[in-house]
Amino acid sequence: MVSEFGSGEYAKLARLCQPMAMRFMPTLTEQILARAAGKSQVAPGEIVVIEPDVILSHDNSAAIADIFAQLPHKRVKYPERLAITLDHAAPPPRPKHARNHAKIREFARVQGIKQFYEVGRGICHQVLCEEGIVGPGMTLLGADSHSPHYGWLGAFGAGIGRSEVAALWATGQLWLRVPETLRINLAGSLRRGVTSKDLALALIGELGADGAAYMAVEFAGESLANMTADSRAALTNMMAEMGAKSACMPPDDTTWRWLGDALARARPQDGQQRLELFAANALYPAADAQVAREHTIDLSEVEPLVACPHATDNVLPLSEVAGRRVDVGFIGTCTNGRLEDLAAAAAIVSGRKLRRRLLVIPASSLALRDAAEAGYLTTLLEAGAVIGTPGCGPCMGISMGVLAPGEVCISSANRNFRGRMGEPSAEIYLANPAVVAASCVAGELTHPADL
Amino acid sequence: MTKTIHRVWKYGDNINTDVIFPGKYTYTINHDPAQLARHALEDLDPAFAAQAQTGDVIVAGRNFGNGSSREQAVTCLVQAGLRAVIAHSFARIYFRNAINNGLLAIECPPVVDCVETGETLAIDTTAHEIHADGRVFAFAPLPVAVQAILDAGGIVPWLSAQV
Ligand code: SF4
Numbered sequence: 001m002v003s004e005f006g007s008g009e010y011a012k013l014a015r016l017c018q019p020m021a022m023r024f025m026p027t028l029t030e031q032i033l034a035r036a037a038g039k040s041q042v043a044p045g046e047i048v049v050i051e052p053d054v055i056l057s058h059d060n061s062a063a064i065a066d067i068f069a070q071l072p073h074k075r076v077k078y079p080e081r082l083a084i085t086l087d088h089a090a091p092p093p094r095p096k097h098a099r100n101h102a103k104i105r106e107f108a109r110v111q112g113i114k115q116f117y118e119v120g121r122g123i124c125h126q127v128l129c130e131e132g133i134v135g136p137g138m139t140l141l142g143a144d145s146h147s148p149h150y151g152w153l154g155a156f157g158a159g160i161g162r163s164e165v166a167a168l169w170a171t172g173q174l175w176l177r178v179p180e181t182l183r184i185n186l187a188g189s190l191r192r193g194v195t196s197k198d199l200a201l202a203l204i205g206e207l208g209a210d211g212a213a214y215m216a217v218e219f220a221g222e223s224l225a226n227m228t229a230d231s232r233a234a235l236t237n238m239m240a241e242m243g244a245k246s247a248c249m250p251p252d253d254t255t256w257r258w259l260g261d262a263l264a265r266a267r268p269q270d271g272q273q274r275l276e277l278f279a280a281n282a283l284y285p286a287a288d289a290q291v292a293r294e295h296t297i298d299l300s301e302v303e304p305l306v307a308c309p310h311a312t313d314n315v316l317p318l319s320e321v322a323g324r325r326v327d328v329g330f331i332g333t334c335t336n337g338r339l340e341d342l343a344a345a346a347a348i349v350s351g352r353k354l355r356r357r358l359l360v361i362p363a364s365s366l367a368l369r370d371a372a373e374a375g376y377l378t379t380l381l382e383a384g385a386v387i388g389t390p391g392c393g394p395c396m397g398i399s400m401g402v403l404a405p406g407e408v409c410i411s412s413a414n415r416n417f418r419g420r421m422g423e424p425s426a427e428i429y430l431a432n433p434a435v436v437a438a439s440c441v442a443g444e445l446t447h448p449a450d451l
Numbered sequence: 452m453t454k455t456i457h458r459v460w461k462y463g464d465n466i467n468t469d470v471i472f473p474g475k476y477t478y479t480i481n482h483d484p485a486q487l488a489r490h491a492l493e494d495l496d497p498a499f500a501a502q503a504q505t506g507d508v509i510v511a512g513r514n515f516g517n518g519s520s521r522e523q524a525v526t527c528l529v530q531a532g533l534r535a536v537i538a539h540s541f542a543r544i545y546f547r548n549a550i551n552n553g554l555l556a557i558e559c560p561p562v563v564d565c566v567e568t569g570e571t572l573a574i575d576t577t578a579h580e581i582h583a584d585g586r587v588f589a590f591a592p593l594p595v596a597v598q599a600i601l602d603a604g605g606i607v608p609w610l611s612a613q614v
Contacts, residue, residue, distance in 0.1 A: 161548040210514035396474035417469035
């Protein structure tokens with residue numbers, strides 16, 4: 001190619017040094033994807049090929065292994081990048097699920113997958129954070145739609161299907177379209193009794209189930225500093241219900257403190273080194289990053305909300321639906337099954353008796369242990385709650401606690417689609433954990449303050 | 452000849468993966484064609500699995516396939532004989548899963564209001580047009596690299612051919 005610089009080596013260098021006809025104020029997502037794609041910058045709409053740092057799969061790994069077996073590749077390209085949890089049908093409710101688990105164990109053994117987590121360790125998204133597998137600036141592609149979860153750590157996470165995970169196992173690479181960004185500015189602070197779950201429902205209710213379709217959500221604003229780690233995770237997790245490809249926020253003191261604790265516990269040998277690696281890898285959005293859309297929400301105006309059957313964007317104020325019938329409650333899942341959520345539930349039921357069944361399933365064995373140590377489990381048990389093995393529980397209608405025909409469930413999960421908890425005639429309401437607990441105490445949809 | 456005629460099944464907005472293929476089967480029905488086809492749209496329209504014919508298409512509203520990443524929500528429709536889903540828009544994982552299994556996923560909002568269940572339309576994959584209700588609607592072609600995966604019949608045959 002001949003340019004004004006001639007056609008020699010110098011010309012190539014000169015071309016590389018020319019400012020590209022692109023903007024220089026990239027979002028956090030664009031910076032992460034540019035680095036992952038080995039480019040200086042990327043623009044929304046561009047197709048890039050990345051080699052993700054982490055490739056996530058769970059109980060679906062058995063089916064993915066079947067697809068992988070159809071490929072000519074015999075070995076997984078980067079076994080150290082795979083992370084597999086047994087969580088969705090765990091403990092296995094039927095022989096077929098147990099066979100899946102056995103097959104996955106064997107696959108992990110044969111392929112040398114070290115980041116393998118057994119039944120009872122917990123839900124994939126919680127476990128990968130606790131184990132220090134994902135950190136700021138990293139990329140994760142997962143065979144799970146709630147993979148935007150990892151954005152609370154300042155990472156890029158996106159969900160893909162089984163065939164693409166098989167392709168990733170084989171080649172380590174996948175194409176991605178660089179998403180446009182929706183920046184959500186958080187102003188003010190949440191009132192007492194209002195949680196990040198309510199904030200997520202407020203956004204989904206306002207913007208719709210496809211309000212961020214194909215987009216990267218980036219949270220911004222000083223209010224973030226006041227949000228706990230557990231609350232952040234619930235927020236980025238729920239953005240899947242707005243159609244987001246990914247959802248993230250810049251790491252701050254809370255992120256680093258949480259990661260420091262997690263790494264010290266999970267990796268006593270090299271936790272400090274890994275924390276330093278995370279710090280070196282962290283990226284932050286440009287101060288005036290240009291985005292396709294912007295939305296500002298005043299947190300002080302958010303009230304306790306409920307997503308009514310059978311859509312996540314069918315959101316109403318709790319005050320409007322209070323008094324509706326409830327048969328059973330469920331506190332758990334990758335959205336609201338963490339220690340903070342179990343603490344909130346325990347505070348509500350403390351000294352009270354439940355009028356309705358309440359199933360509590362901690363998101364991980366660590367959340368379970370910490371809840372036991374803090375006395376939350378005792379409180380919950382004394383009130384009449386049932387505690388389940390860490391994992392997804394009845395969230396997707398497979399194990400422990402699926403609903404009967406016509407039953408009404410109040411749940412701290414992320415999805416209330418028809419049939420989601422196994423029975424198409426059942427109804428699911430989504431709310432924050434305190435509302436779930438209060439509703440099980442009262443026997444109907446109830447605001448905790450009204451108990 | 453790339454123009455083909457198809458019978459329509461028409462549905463609304465936000466047809467999620469739980470009603471396309473219920474989560475309770477996610478780890479027990481994986482690849483069996485007959486079982487996949489039998490449960491297609493089970494919690495939305497029982498008539499579909501009973502009456503769908505090879506070459507049929509679904510026409511739907513916004514955000515088709517939102518929710519889970521489960522790929523059976525695509526393969527159950529493929530096994531039921533479906534050729535394409537034409538929608539106002541797709542959830543992104545569903546869109547990728549469709550390409551990866553050779554199912555045409557066409558975003559073409561104006562078609563959605565022009566056809567009803569039982570009517571027919573024509574798809575011209577070369578000209579990137581849909582003919583329906585006596586009118587012609589254009590749709591955007593896929594990026595070349597992505598079209599190659601679809602043309603190969605999905606990511607498994609595509610990747611196998613690369614080696
Ligand atoms: S808890 Fe529910 S939403 Fe989260 S990973 Fe498990 S099945 Fe999916």
